[in-house]
Every structure is written in C-alpha cells, then in structure tokens.
Amino acid sequence: MSPAFDLVVRRARVATASDCFDADIGIVAGRIAQLGAALAPGLREIDAAGRVVTPGGVDAHCHLDQPMAPPVRMADDFDTGTRAAACGGTTTVIPFAAQHKGGSLRDAVADYHRRAEGKAHVDYAFHLIVSDPTPQVLASELPGLIAEGYTSFKVYMTYDDLKLDDGQMLDVLAVAREHGAMAMIHAENADAIEWLTRRLEAAGRTAPRFHAASRPMAVEREATHRAISLAELVDVPILIVHVSGREAVEQIRWARGHGLSVFAETCPQYLFLTAADLGLDDGYQGARCVCSPPPRDKANQQVIWDGLADGLFTVFSSDHAPFRYDAPEGKKPGGQEVAFRHIPNGIPGIETRLALLYSEGVLGGRITLERFVELSSTNPAKAYGLHPRKGTIAIGSDADLVIWDEREFVLSNDQLHHAVDYTPYAGQTLRAWPGMTIAGGEVVWDGRDFHPRAGRGRFLPCGAPTLRPRPR
Ligand code: DUC
Ligand code: ZN
Ligand code: ZN
Numbered sequence: 001m002s003p004a005f006d007l008v009v010r011r012a013r014v015a016t017a018s019d020c021f022d023a024d025i026g027i028v029a030g031r032i033a034q035l036g037a038a039l040a041p042g043l044r045e046i047d048a049a050g051r052v053v054t055p056g057g058v059d060a061h062c063h064l065d066q067p068m069a070p071p072v073r074m075a076d077d078f079d080t081g082t083r084a085a086a087c088g089g090t091t092t093v094i095p096f097a098a099q100h101k102g103g104s105l106r107d108a109v110a111d112y113h114r115r116a117e118g119k120a121h122v123d124y125a126f127h128l129i130v131s132d133p134t135p136q137v138l139a140s141e142l143p144g145l146i147a148e149g150y151t152s153f154k155v156y157m158t159y160d161d162l163k164l165d166d167g168q169m170l171d172v173l174a175v176a177r178e179h180g181a182m183a184m185i186h187a188e189n190a191d192a193i194e195w196l197t198r199r200l201e202a203a204g205r206t207a208p209r210f211h212a213a214s215r216p217m218a219v220e221r222e223a224t225h226r227a228i229s230l231a232e233l234v235d236v237p238i239l240i241v242h243v244s245g246r247e248a249v250e251q252i253r254w255a256r257g258h259g260l261s262v263f264a265e266t267c268p269q270y271l272f273l274t275a276a277d278l279g280l281d282d283g284y285q286g287a288r289c290v291c292s293p294p295p296r297d298k299a300n301q302q303v304i305w306d307g308l309a310d311g312l313f314t315v316f317s318s319d320h321a322p323f324r325y326d327a328p329e330g331k332k333p334g335g336q337e338v339a340f341r342h343i344p345n346g347i348p349g350i351e352t353r354l355a356l357l358y359s360e361g362v363l364g365g366r367i368t369l370e371r372f373v374e375l376s377s378t379n380p381a382k383a384y385g386l387h388p389r390k391g392t393i394a395i396g397s398d399a400d401l402v403i404w405d406e407r408e409f410v411l412s413n414d415q416l417h418h419a420v421d422y423t424p425y426a427g428q429t430l431r432a433w434p435g436m437t438i439a440g441g442e443v444v445w446d447g448r449d450f451h452p453r454a455g456r457g458r459f460l461p462c463g464a465p466t467l468r469p470r471p472r
Pocket of ligand 2: 186241242292
C-alpha cells in the first residue's frame, strides 16, 4: 500500500493565531491534508519532537530588486531575497511593483514579473506603488489590476519621486473603496522634511545621524493624522506602514477610538534600533541604519512593544530594503560618503524578522505565541487577501511550516543568506531560529543548509482583504 501522505511532520506543537495544540501534520501535494494524532505513515517523515511549529511567515513589506536611480541598486533580487526569507522562516513575500512618475502601472507590473520569474524560492505576491495617479491610472489601470489580483497598493506622502499630494491621495483612496483594495500609507510630511533638511545642511549638519533630526516624530504624527482624516472623508480602511513610535501610535489609537478602520504595521528596526545607531558623532557607519521613518529611542521601543501586545498593531513586517554598505551601488553612492539626504533609505531584515520577534517577543514574555503567529503570518495573509491559503496551519492550507529551535546564539552577518554586507542586528543575542522551513511541502531550510529549487516560488494573485477591525 502506498503511503497516505507525501510528508508527515510528527509530534508538532502546532501554533496558530488562535490556539496551540499537539498534532501530526499530514501533507499531500504541497498542502495540509490532515491534522491529528498518530497519522498514517508518509513517504517522508520528520520528527518535530514536541518543538513549536508555526505557519511560514508572510513578509508583507519587503523590497526586492526594485528599480532605483543609478548608481544605486538593491542588493537582493528574487533569488537572494527569497533565499534569505526561507532561511529565516518566511515562506511568502509581498514586495512592490512601483510605478514611475510619467510611467504606466501595467508596465511596472510586467517588468516586475520579469524580475521575479523563475527566481523565487518561496511564493510571492505583489503590492503596487502608485506614484502618478493620472486619469488613465485611476479609471482603468488600477481598477483592472485590482481585479486581476493586485489588491493592495502603497502610496507615499514623502520622497520627491513618489509622493502624492492630498488631492491625489483622496483620488486613490476612492479607488480603493470602490474596488475593495487595501491602501498602505507611508506617512511622513514631505515639505516639513525638506525644510528641516535644508536648515541642517545650511548648518553643515550632513552626517548620517542628522537623518533622524530631519524626520522627527512630529513629521510622522502630522502625516499619520492627515492620512487618517483623508481616509475618513472617503470612508475607506487604510493601513499605516512602518509606524515608529509614540506620536503615530497615539493618532492610530485616536482613530480606532473614533470607530475608524485604521490598521497599522511596525517593523524590527523600531524595536531593536534607536537613533543612536545612526551615529553619536559625524562618522559614516551610521549610514547602515538610515531608514525612514528613523529609529527613535528606548521609550518609543517600549511603546511599540506595548502596541504589539495590546492589539494596536495588525502586522509585523521587515521593510527589508537591502543596500550594501561598502559599495558604490549602496550606502556610498558612486563610492562617496554622501550627505544624509543622498543615502539610500532602508535596512535589511527579511531573514531576521521572525527570529527577533520570537526571541524577544515570545521567549522574552512580551507577546503570546498566538499573537506572534497573528502578527507575522495570519494577519498579513488576511490583510492582503491570501488567507486561508497562507497564514495558518489548517486542512487545505499550503504546507508552509517553520519548526523552531529554541537555542541562544549571537547573531552575525556570516550566518545570513542575503546579499547585503551587514546586518544592523549583528551582536544581538537571539534565543531561537528556524530549525526547519517547509514551503509547499518541501524542505527549503534544514537548520544548516538551504535547499534551492529555481522557480519553486509561485506568483500568487491576491483576493479581497479579509481583515476585520478589532472591536474597540
Ligand atoms: N523607507 C521606506 O519607506 N521604504 C524603504 C526603506 C525605508 O527606509
Ligand atoms: Zn515606506
Ligand atoms: Zn518600505
């Protein structure tokens, strides 16, 4: 008799967003076919030996091979980026197909498919970035793409080449409402940043550490409140991405208190880094941690932890934006140590996201295991229309699983699989790491080695968001 399953993961301590229970997991054709005690034999058997097994992570905010203005280039493409994702326990990524001002959104999507095709090691979907909402984009391209499975898009309130004004924001939010898409908002006030940056530059303050001074919390707070107000006018849910600290958190709590559907995302840099990581003097090393919004201080880290624990945050993403430090296409554009306004924004984190949150959040006693799963896998899958195929351990879901090894070690960049020459978290003591990652029923990471199969990762068209606002 042939085995009942292709693979059985035995003696798992299964964790979902709602429960933890002991079970064997039977897998057939890349999907979970059965959960139960003493399942029939599989062609292959893996003994979890009572270790925690979570759904594979869904990293709903990462940037891979996103076109940049030369000489700057992202270090990770779909090969190295999804390799790193898999080794860190993430089995679904959602990077961004970005429209250029003056360009077509459809062309951006076609170009991004070419960049991903045949390279991804884990499944992927695309968010759109809308930077030029022309009448054609609003009336035709965006609604058409939403209907085809690109059901979320990001808009920026800062960055000259991406930012929308308030009228344009209202226009795209109206499209999100009419066609049931999720709007993700980068909330920082562009004019205020420009004004502060010019003042700093006039005073000769151009070292990386002044990046933080050019984007204080008031800049994020004002834009967060404005985004909330614009969404209220249109009567549409929004998701504020990469929330960095108290001031934006207070705006989101205010909105929720007024019954508005405002979802929120935060990222590891706001839990583990502070503005001091941008430098205490005028040295250039701090360029490694230049990202926007910038990391704040210890007190704000605590505010973010509180929001993760109490339900304020919906989603925990990496905002992986990979640039090499010592490289002319990276943090030293053209080989130069440049003024902070010219440093490419972003830090790597696709591989370390889950282990950081599991170590300090779950094992540090700050959040429950169920909440860890909800923030890092279930909610992102729901927010972007991939649940229940992704984001849970249930019969019929894709067999994307992480078996956790709980052990203490000090992180260094040589352990990682991205193509970046540093991690901002080097030296951090971690208490767990994925001992195995299974994607679509295949072992992609066994705790020591990565098992590549070109083209394993498939493109996932997304459905409508199924996230529901938390009761007040
Ligand atoms: N900020 C962004 O908005 N995106 C990429 C990286 C960053 O720092
Ligand atoms: Zn952003
Ligand atoms: Zn980003």
